[in-house]
Amino acid sequence: MHGEYKVPGGKLVVVDLDVEDGVLRHVRVAGDFFLEPDEALDAVNGALEEAPADTDAAGLAARVDAVLPEHTVMYGLTSAGIGVAVRRALAEATDWTDYDWQLIHEEPQSPALHMALDEVLTTEVAAGRRPPTLRVWEWADPSVIIGSFQSLRNEVDREAAERYGIEVVRRISGGGAMFVEPGNTITYSLSVPEALVQGLSFQDSYAYLDEWVLGALGEMGIKAWYQPLNDIATEQGKIAGAAQKRIVGPGGGPGAVLHHVTMSYDIDADRMLEVLRIGREKLSGKGTRSARKRVDPLRRQTGLPREAVIERMIESFRGRYGLTDGKVTDDELARAEELARTKFGSPEWTARVP
Known part of the structure; x- marks a missing residue:
């Protein structure tokens, strides 16, 4: 072995x-x-x-x-x-290089559709119908994405969200709320076979699946590290947060892991703090001590346009493990659109923890 x-x-x-x-x-x-x-x-x-x-x-x-x-x-x-x-x-775990990785980086999509695509694509990986996939998101609308187990009213000021036209959605993974604006965040998902993280504890799997992006940031001059349980940080504070969801394979067999990360490129902190109910202690711990500024670690620390940061991340991944350009299939998109309508866009799901 x-x-x-x-x-x-x-x-x-x-x-x-x-x-x-x-x-x-x-x-x-x-x-x-x-x-x-x-x-x-x-x-x-x-x-x-x-x-x-x-x-x-x-x-x-x-x-x-x-x-x-x-x-x-x-x-x-x-x-x-x-x-x-x-x-x-x-556990006879596999390695990154054992797979033919596929990249999906498509046009901006709605927040609810992004939630649905994560579920559909990871389910397809679990079933063996899709190769392991790196999906880079583009946002059509501003949004707050709350964790699967968070209380909607405790995390979000709904009146402020409506005032700014911000859609609130709930994802299938745990963790905390994310505030995203088109063009001002970098979000990606990894949908990987469970075999890739075999033998790792839940905590170790976060560090393992984040290792490549730490390397990519290092190539751009950013000294970043994994900060348990699910953050990526630099000396100036948190720059990204990760979340995971395990999906069981057909017949209860080996499944797949969804690992998604949102990185702050250039966020309007004032607006974020109007919409999110974040306590002072939690805010300070995330390196955001004053609301009167922008949360812009990637823009400031790299000096690069957002598109260039994304391209360098993709090329770093490609250089390490190989990466073929792909797309969401027509069948996957149809299923995701249905899920976005019936689940992720529904008030029942969004408020399932009131």
């Missing part, structure tokens, strides 16, 4: 192993990390040898920590990362 895991902010850990009589055998840890002293690697392999195959990642990490020589130095490597790599090997 073979497993790979890139430690967030670190290096690649590769594990090869066998399972015999319910325990790990012939464990070999490798990678492009730095480790001192040399004999520490033998200690790591020995600690994992004969570990029960059902040991979780934390238990595997504890076995490693218990045998490391005194004054061991790990750079780009953690015992937790080793544990995750082992679990991914045992």
